[in-house]
Amino acid sequence: MISQPFEYFSPKSLREALKLLDKFKGKAKILAGGQSLVPLMNLGLATPRYIIDINNIRKLSNIVVSENKVTIGSLVRHYEIAESKVVREALLMLSEAAGHIGDIHVRNRGTIGGAVCHADPAGDYAPVLTVADAKFEILSFNRRRLIAARNFFKGVFTTDLKPNEMLAYIHIPRVGRRTGTAYEKLEFVSGGFAVVGAAAIVSLDDRGSVEKLAISVGGVEKRPITIDFTDELSGKKIEASTVGKICAEVKERITEPLSDIHADGEYRRAMSEVFAKRALSKAVKRALGGE
Amino acid sequence: MVKKVKVSMRINGEKFSAEIDSRMLLCELIREVAGLTGTHVGCMTGNCGACTILMNGKTVKSCTILAVQANGSEITTIEGISKDPVFDSVQRAFNKHYAVQCGYCTPGMIVTVYYLLSRREVLGRREIREYLSGNLCRCTGYQHIVDAVEEVFREKGLFREEV
Numbered sequence: 001m002i003s004q005p006f007e008y009f010s011p012k013s014l015r016e017a018l019k020l021l022d023k024f025k026g027k028a029k030i031l032a033g034g035q036s037l038v039p040l041m042n043l044g045l046a047t048p049r050y051i052i053d054i055n056n057i058r059k060l061s062n063i064v065v066s067e068n069k070v071t072i073g074s075l076v077r078h079y080e081i082a083e084s085k086v087v088r089e090a091l092l093m094l095s096e097a098a099g100h101i102g103d104i105h106v107r108n109r110g111t112i113g114g115a116v117c118h119a120d121p122a123g124d125y126a127p128v129l130t131v132a133d134a135k136f137e138i139l140s141f142n143r144r145r146l147i148a149a150r151n152f153f154k155g156v157f158t159t160d161l162k163p164n165e166m167l168a169y170i171h172i173p174r175v176g177r178r179t180g181t182a183y184e185k186l187e188f189v190s191g192g193f194a195v196v197g198a199a200a201i202v203s204l205d206d207r208g209s210v211e212k213l214a215i216s217v218g219g220v221e222k223r224p225i226t227i228d229f230t231d232e233l234s235g236k237k238i239e240a241s242t243v244g245k246i247c248a249e250v251k252e253r254i255t256e257p258l259s260d261i262h263a264d265g266e267y268r269r270a271m272s273e274v275f276a277k278r279a280l281s282k283a284v285k286r287a288l289g290g291e
Numbered sequence: 292m293v294k295k296v297k298v299s300m301r302i303n304g305e306k307f308s309a310e311i312d313s314r315m316l317l318c319e320l321i322r323e324v325a326g327l328t329g330t331h332v333g334c335m336t337g338n339c340g341a342c343t344i345l346m347n348g349k350t351v352k353s354c355t356i357l358a359v360q361a362n363g364s365e366i367t368t369i370e371g372i373s374k375d376p377v378f379d380s381v382q383r384a385f386n387k388h389y390a391v392q393c394g395y396c397t398p399g400m401i402v403t404v405y406y407l408l409s410r411r412e413v414l415g416r417r418e419i420r421e422y423l424s425g426n427l428c429r430c431t432g433y434q435h436i437v438d439a440v441e442e443v444f445r446e447k448g449l450f451r452e453e454v
Contacts, residue, residue, distance in 0.1 A: 001312065001314050001315055001316065001319060002314040002316070003314075004314075005313075005314065006313060006314065007294070007313070008296060008313040008357070008359055010359075010360075010362075031357075031360075034355050034356060034357070034360070035337055035355055038316070038337070038354070038355045038356065038357065039335070039336040039337045039354075039355060042316070042335045042336060042354065043335075043336065051313075051357075053357075053359075053360060055360065102425070103340070103422075103424045103425025104350060104403070104406075104422055104425055105337075105340060105343060105350045105351055105352045105403075105425045106337070106352070106425065108349040108350055108351055109349075109351050109352075109355065109356070189424075190420075190421055190424040191424055191425070
């Protein structure tokens with residue numbers, strides 16, 4: 001049994017949840033899938049005095065497609081994102097990333113909101129959402145704000161969330177018709193955390209020239225390393241040497257790689273180039289209509 | 292003075308209610324309050340899968356769920372699954388292939404296999420291995436377990452040969 005006593009709430013509405021969060025801010029934790037929080041509580045590493053279980057707030061469980069974006073509620077489970085036809089069509093790399101998380105049991109229960117707010121530097125969603133220019137809709141009792149994914153992830157288990165705020169929705173802009181995305185992950189154990197997780201997005205115009213090209217690599221530093229090559233390559237065609245040059249640049253940008261029991265920093269740095277290349281090559285192929 | 296919470300749910304088809312500490316985990320409720328000790332507890336950190344059960348038809352690791360979160364849900368444990376006809380094929384295959392040694396991971400494995408069968412998805416050997424990756428075994432080295440699961444899937448016409 002968990003040792004720290006806590007009071008448990010299970011609000012039925014977003015409003016009720018936000019009210020509780022405001023009341024108990026700092027001492028309360030949102031409980032969604034619980035795949036990170038409950039183990040941490042079992043270990044005594046997390047000791048919230050109040051638990052706000054949001055699993056009954058239906059509003060947060062939807063995937064909504066609109067003309068210019070796809071909106072994913074924070075309570076949507078990893079398996080739903082992996083299997084969703086809508087998400088696969090709108091942003092294939094997001095489904096790929098979701099399918100790589102943990103194992104089937106974790107994916108049945110874990111949520112995108114929980115994973116994102118937990119902000120493990122090796123998390124699979126962070127580089128994908130960052131490179132896709134996703135915007136996070138964050139709510140508190142009195143306020144609603146939007147923040148770009150790239151500004152949300154601040155460091156190891158650290159995000160821009162204030163103690164009385166919760167992540168409600170993730171908005172992902174629709175991509176152009178000739179867009180390819182891919183997520184490639186280096187993991188030592190099936191479903192393990194990413195030693196390196198590379199996400200790439202390539203959009204081409206009707207002539208096959210670059211309209212957008214960006215790469216984000218997670219698992220290597222405290223937060224994803226993201227480079228947008230759009231300005232540099234706009235209007236140009238992708239040559240045989242382009243992919244190699246871009247990925248070498250990605251490796252150059254890594255200055256403080258993490259070292260831990262899974263891998264040392266230099267290995268992570270070296271592998272970022274390798275996996276960025278895999279992701280980018282796949283994204284290019286998909287943009288060109290192959291695969 | 293710890294406040295108790297009331298929970299009620301169905302476990303293996305039967306109504307079940309209790310008044311518990313909000314800190315109690317679902318695996319603890321199942322084992323200690325409901326007395327169903329087929330579900331095992333291993334790591335308490337959601338890694339080993341020994342505590343795998345079905346909640347509303349989907350596998351979950353019951354050590355990652357607060358008992359109070361199961362309020363209003365349908366819980367199926369290995370005891371419930373053992374009453375399902377398909378269990379016989381799984382048990383036979385596990386026996387035939389020596390897929391059980393100490394037996395600690397076995398209930399979790401079988402709940403997972405049952406869930407995979409219920410999805411009626413055709414699987415190859417590699418996919419079976421990936422789908423079982425949430426259930427750790429320290430005894431068998433997995434080969435025998437995968438062989439057993441492969442046999443069950445073949446029997447049900449759900450196995451895909453891979454080159």
